[in-house]
Amino acid sequence: MPFRLFPLRPAWPAVLLFLCTWLLLAGPAQATHIVGGEMELVHNTGDSYTLILNLYFDAANGSPSALDADLTASIFEKGSNQRVTNVLLPLTANTFVNYTNPACAKPTLSTRRLVYSKNITLPPGTYNNPQGYYVAVERCCRNNSINNIVSPNSAAQTFYLEFPAVVRRGQPFIDSTPRIFPPLADYACRDELFYYDFGGQDADGDSLVYDLVTPLNGSSNSNVPKPAAASAAPYSLITWLPPAPTIPGVPTRPPLSTLNQIPGSPTLNIDRNTGRLTVRPTDMGLFVFGVRCSEYRNGEKIGEARRDFQLMVLNCPTNAKPSMVLLPTPNSAAPYRPGRDTLRLVQGGNRCVRVRFTDPDPNSRLSLSLSAVNFTGLMPSFTTATSGAVRTPGAPDTLTATLCFPECINTQGRVFLLDVVVGDDGCSLPKRDTVRVAFTASPPANSLPTLVSTAGPPLPLRVRVGDLITFDVTGTDPDNDPIQLEMSGQGFNPTNLGATLSQGTVGNQQRGRFTWRVDCRAVGPDSVRNFQFTAATSPCNTRQAVTITVPIIVRYDNRPPTLASTLPRVVQPNTIPLVELPLGQTYTATFTGADVDRDGLTLSATGSTEDGSEGFDLAAAGMRFSAQNGVGVATGTFQWDVSCAAANLRRNLVVTFRLVDATCRPLPQEQRVRLLVKNPDTLAVKLYNIITPNRDGKNDEFRLPDLPPNFCESQFKSVQVFTRWGQQVFSSTDREFRWPGEGSAGVYYYFVTYTDGRRFRGWLEVVR
Known part of the structure; x- marks a missing residue:
């Protein structure tokens, strides 16, 4: 019987191997064949986030009916375990997980990646607890063929994620949780080193630290495999399988635990800084394990993500490790000695080395690769083929390649380290041999460029505005x-x-x-x-x-232009000459502008009040200005037809004549004149106050011959005479009115009104 071989190893792994094989042949039982999973929380913008559950499913042995269309995630306050909300996550993606080496794929090992996700809102008014929050999804059950836990067919899973409050000290605190990837589709080979990169990425640049944790079991079970919502922490852990009974003569293995999840030499381990997973398993079977990725910002832990996963260990054909040597020069027979030799690449020297690589296994295909250890930037490269088969019919036992260092590599006196790696195509993962090359290099000497110009001599160049200057x-x-x-x-x-x-x-x-x-x-x-x-x-x-x-x-030299005119001369400084004319006359003034620099000249005229606070339209005042502008010379003519148009404006009208030279910094010249319509009302108003209507031809009538004359809008409107008791006895709209003083003798009062609102009043005594 095959059981006779088992005493060479502990008895319990052999029994488990038998059970595992039987269960695989028997097909799925009550388990859902969930391989594992992890959660993510990704910030979108503002208060918007996406909550994601990546769930991995055994596509080879699992039943499609066990796939869930949705799962419920529950969010809790970390400090109080108080539930905040439940989020229904619909299934949004269903893809296969690829093998690292597709040639090693096993039909009995196939994993699907199911993505459940939903956009959620985390308002600052709600998610502000300084102790943070956690999210959990519970689902039962695990693969019934797992070999390192108790009752795997009824063991559940709790997918767990921690994240910080979205506001701190009144300011937004933005965080996307780490993304652990890629998922694992590969298997491990017994007694062979297995390695895999579980390293994550963090969108916020936070520091990530990895360690192993015991997977969470939670409270779901085979009776309630998919709870309506997750329960609050703490969550129960899976139970590690206890040690097998001691067999005389067989070494006792350490019990399974968080630090010994997969039996091996070494046992399962993860690099704290890189997330690189390694194990050399000593037993075949299916083993579950847990990895935690903690997120730190400014030395403070702000969250964590956990991956619950499993690894299949199989017997694999023996695969020998490839080997490689480096020869410093094409003609040298002495190989490079890692850790002792340093390649010194000098200007003008040989910058290439030969690489010899081989593998003891027949039909092995080898590939070379490079990895910088302590530098970035320019990398050496292979100038010949970097892959090939060895020991196959017609193929050599040893392959060679040439590795060359670019001339521009400059180590600046430091020693750079480069890993030259050869890997085979063995299963499940390539075996590798690495030669770490230490080298120094300096770039070739280089001379400065030269530069000449055709500008000058002499220098400096002297130019004026408008000049075109060119040189090479x-x-x-x-x-x-x-x-x-x-x-x-x-x-x-x-x-x-x-x-x-x-x-x-x-x-x-x-x-x-x-x-x-x-x-x-x-x-x-x-x-x-x-x-x-x-x-x-x-x-x-x-x-x-x-x-x-x-x-x-x-x-740049600009001399001011000159402006001459026929305007009246300024008698005193800072005064404006006055031109006062009666209605009906025409006033004309001429202007001449000149510029010795031959700049373009422009003459203009604008109207304003005497204090400059308000402008007026020249045409509305009966004024016209025409100009003939030109280069170096400009002329203009101003004409004013004196009419009521100017008088009706009722202001002191000032016209400013401006001459501007068209240059970078103009020096304008101005002349001003004050224009006034002469009012004929130059005599004092005489108001008579006594008449003697005795018909002697002397002072018999009341009249006002010395009233102001009619002028534009100021026209005589009416005269009214009243008794001392306010009774009107006379009125007229005739400027030449005459009142003979009818009525009794005594004192009378009169009012004279003009159309512009002016009024004159007085008293009149009638003596008989």
Whole structure:
């Protein structure tokens, strides 16, 4: 019987192996064939997050009917275990997990990755507990063929995740939990080293620390495999299988535990910093294990993610490890000695080494790869084939490749370490041999480029506004490195002044053409503009540059134009001459502007009040101004037809004549004149106050011949005469009115009104 072989190893693994094989042949029982899983919480924007459960399912042995269309996640406060909410996670993806080496795929091992996810909102007013929160999903049951726990067919799983409050000290605290990946589809081989990268990524750049944990069991069971919601922590743990009975003569193995989840030498272990999982299993079977990834920010733990998973250990064909040696030079027979030798790559020396690699196994296919240990940036590369088969008919026993280091690698006096790795195509994972190469390297010497220009001599260049200036700059590099020409300015941007530098390659030269039409943008407090031209090269990504400076002086002298006119002369400084004319006349003034710099001249006229607080339209006041503008000379004519149009404005009207030279800093000239319509009302108003209507022809009637005359809008409107008791005895709208003083003698009162609102009043005594 095959059981006779089992005493070579502890009895309990043999029995478990038998049970495992029987269960696989018998097909699925009551278990759901959940392989494992982990949870994630991903920040989207604002208060929006995505809650994800990655669940792994045994696609080879599990029944599709065991797949859930949704699962419920429960969120709790970590400090009080108080439930906050339940989230129904629908199934959103269903894919297969790939093998690391597809050629090693086993039809009895197939894993699906089921993704349950939903967008949720975590408002700061709710999720602000400083102790944080946790999420749990409970589901039963595990694969019934697991070999390292008690009653696997009734053992449940609790998928667990911790995350921090979304607000701290009144400020948003954004966090996406670590993403542990990739999932595991591979199997391990008994007595062979198994390795896998369980390292995660963190979107926020938080530090991640890994350790092994006992998987969580929780409170679900075969009677209630899918609870409506998860229960609150603490969660029960799975129970490790106890040690097998002691057999005389057979070494006793340590009991299974958190630190001994899969029997092996070494047992299952995970690198604290990298998440690299390793084990050399000593027993066949299906083994469950748990990994925790803790998340730290500024030295404080803010969350954790757990992966519950399982690993199948099989008997595999023996696979020998490949081997490799490095020879320093193509003609050297002495191999490179890792840990003792250092390759020193010097300028002009040989920068390539030969790599010999082989494998004892027939039909083995080998591949080379490189991994930098303590440096980043430029990497060496293989210049010949990096893979091939050995020991097959027609194939050599030993393969060779050439590894070359780029000239630009610069270790800057340090010793760089490079791992040269050869791997085979053995199952389940490649066997590897690594040679760690220490090397120093310096880049080749490089000369600075040269740069010349055709600007000057003499320097500085002297230009005026309006000038077009051009010259060439030429860059040359003795090492024929590509050159780039650059233009800049000391304290200014040349392109903002309209300067350009076009360039092109001619032979081994880079030629640039500087072009600048000088305009007003160049006129400033500093008359000298220092243009800088640079020829730059980047040998081995190291910038080398030379710069020349071309000073350009922008000369700008502007003399003010002159303005002559026929306006009245200014008698006193800071006064405005007055032109006062009666209605019906026409006033004309002429203007002549001249500029010795021959700048363009513009004449204009604007109207305003005397204090300048308000303007008026010239045409509305009966005024016209025409100008003939030109280069160096401008003339203009002002004409005023004196009418009520100006008088009705009721203001002191001032016209400003302005001559402006078209240059960068104009020096305008102005002349002003005050215009007034002469009012004929120049006599004092005489109001009579006595009449003697005795018909002697002397002072018999009341009249007012000396009232102000009618003028534009000021017209005589009416006169009214009243008794001392307010009784009106006379009224007229005739300016030439006459009242003979009917009625009794005595004192009367009169009122005179004009259309512009002016009123005159007085008293009149009638003497008989």
